[in-house]
Amino acid sequence: xxxxxxxxxxxxxxxxxxxxxxxxxxxxxxxxxxxxxxxxxxxxxxxxxxxxxxxxxxxxxxxxxxxxxxxxxxxxxxxxxxxxxxxxxxxxxxxxxxxxxxxxxxxxxxxxxxxxxxxxxxxxxxxxxxxxxxxxxxxxxxxxxxxxxxxxxxxxxxxxxxxxxxxxxxxxxxxxxxxxxxxxxxxxxxxxxxxxxxxxxxxxxxxxxxxxxxxxxxxxxxxxxxxxxxxxxxxxxxxxxxxx
Amino acid sequence: xxxxxxxxxxxxxxxxxxxxxxxxxxxxxxxxxxxxxxxxxxxxxxxxxxxxxxxxxxxxxxxxxxxxxxxxxxxxxxxxxxxxxxxxxxxxxxxxxxxxxxxxxxxxxxxxxxxxxxxxxxxxxxxxxxxxxxxxxxxxxxxxxxxxxxxxxxxxxxxxxxxxxxxxxxxxxxxxxxxxxxxxx
Numbered sequence: 001x002x003x004x005x006x007x008x009x010x011x012x013x014x015x016x017x018x019x020x021x022x023x024x025x026x027x028x029x030x031x032x033x034x035x036x037x038x039x040x041x042x043x044x045x046x047x048x049x050x051x052x053x054x055x056x057x058x059x060x061x062x063x064x065x066x067x068x069x070x071x072x073x074x075x076x077x078x079x080x081x082x083x084x085x086x087x088x089x090x091x092x093x094x095x096x097x098x099x100x101x102x103x104x105x106x107x108x109x110x111x112x113x114x115x116x117x118x119x120x121x122x123x124x125x126x127x128x129x130x131x132x133x134x135x136x137x138x139x140x141x142x143x144x145x146x147x148x149x150x151x152x153x154x155x156x157x158x159x160x161x162x163x164x165x166x167x168x169x170x171x172x173x174x175x176x177x178x179x180x181x182x183x184x185x186x187x188x189x190x191x192x193x194x195x196x197x198x199x200x201x202x203x204x205x206x207x208x209x210x211x212x213x214x215x216x217x218x219x220x221x222x223x224x225x226x227x228x229x230x231x232x233x234x235x236x237x238x239x240x241x242x243x244x
Numbered sequence: 245x246x247x248x249x250x251x252x253x254x255x256x257x258x259x260x261x262x263x264x265x266x267x268x269x270x271x272x273x274x275x276x277x278x279x280x281x282x283x284x285x286x287x288x289x290x291x292x293x294x295x296x297x298x299x300x301x302x303x304x305x306x307x308x309x310x311x312x313x314x315x316x317x318x319x320x321x322x323x324x325x326x327x328x329x330x331x332x333x334x335x336x337x338x339x340x341x342x343x344x345x346x347x348x349x350x351x352x353x354x355x356x357x358x359x360x361x362x363x364x365x366x367x368x369x370x371x372x373x374x375x376x377x378x379x380x381x382x383x384x385x386x387x388x389x390x391x392x393x394x395x396x397x398x399x400x401x402x403x404x405x406x407x408x409x410x411x412x413x414x415x416x417x418x419x420x421x422x423x424x425x426x427x428x429x
Binding site: 010013041042044045046048049050052054055057058061062064065066068069072098 | 258261264265268269272273276277280286290293294297298301302367382383386387411414417418421422
């Protein structure tokens with residue numbers, strides 16, 4: 001076939017010739033016997049394929065397919081994420097219900113979790129006691145301060161006893177830093193509460209706060225500097241003074 | 245894909261057997277004829293059709309809807325047909341076997357059986373000269389109305405490769421069936 005429009009004829013049979021070019025191609029075909037013959041032969045092939053005789057469908061084909069699936073469906077669920085849903089919520093066949101069940105379960109879990117594991121609101125409890133029994137509240141405050149100072153004393157002793165020449169592991173530092181961080185939080189709380197009531201305690205808490213801030217910096221902290229600071233400021237003896 | 249079919253697919257993915265049965269009803273005949281064209285074996289095509297839907301049922305959760313459901317299921321059918329060909333190690337045959345004659349008696353086609361045989365023999369002979377991708381490209385495009393992209397998806401090749409398969413197939417058929425005139429015409 002010498003005609004250069006052959007590719008276009010084939011493209012036409014694939015439905016790939018835009019409407020505005022089809023007229024132009026049709027005009028060419030009218031003049032070109034080669035292209036006309038090509039079109040005729042493709043049309044004929046198409047006709048032959050369409051008229052190809054075929055046997056009837058096998059009897060009960062659908063039924064046989066369904067029976068075959070029934071054989072495997074009790075053991076093998078459809079793959080993919082839906083299988084998980086079906087396993088979790090077998091009573092809910094529709095995805096919307098399954099999502100609803102999932103969200104409800106999640107919310108219920110969250111609510112119960114909060115009820116069971118949320119820390120009690122100590123400030124509310126303390127305010128109530130302060131209101132109902134001021135003597136008991138003062139006693140609680142004193143005990144809280146004592147426990148706090150004992151905790152700080154232990155921590156500062158640990159820091160003072162750490163050997164600057166020893167290479168402490170990352171875990172060691174993380175433990176010290178997390179204790180210091182918790183102590184720092186309590187120190188700041190106490191500092192705020194005693195600011196106007198007890199200036200001596202307030203200044204001691206400021207010094208403790210500085211030491212604890214340094215400790216939370218973990219590996220970058222210079223242990224020797226920290227130990228000498230604790231010693232210079234006589235923080236431990238001041239704590240003893242308050243405890244006695 | 246119609247709106248209803250989308251619903252059936254969604255429900256089938258959620259595990260509804262009823263919805264999947266609807267999909268079987270819509271596609272089983274076409275899948276059967278597809279496999280019949282591919283294998284040339286009536287009984288085997290029936291068994292393979294069951295395999296295709298069983299595989300589709302197991303995998304429907306993974307159907308993402310990137311392509312039409314029909315393309316997806318034909319792709320499964322094509323793979324099943326290719327595996328069958330490998331296992332059996334046989335090429336598609338021109339079917340003039342005993343069981344084919346029995347099937348012929350069952351057909352509701354009004355044509356004269358002898359004429360039916362002649363037409364089928366001539367077309368099958370021409371079809372046999374095509375490679376499998378060529379034959380399937382011709383049938384999917386001209387018989388099932390698949391676009392070239394869909395043909396490519398089913399055959400696992402690009403659209404342009406599918407187009408090459410189609411035209412090489414048509415060219416071969418044109419040469420082989422040059423003098424053939426179907427009796428029905």
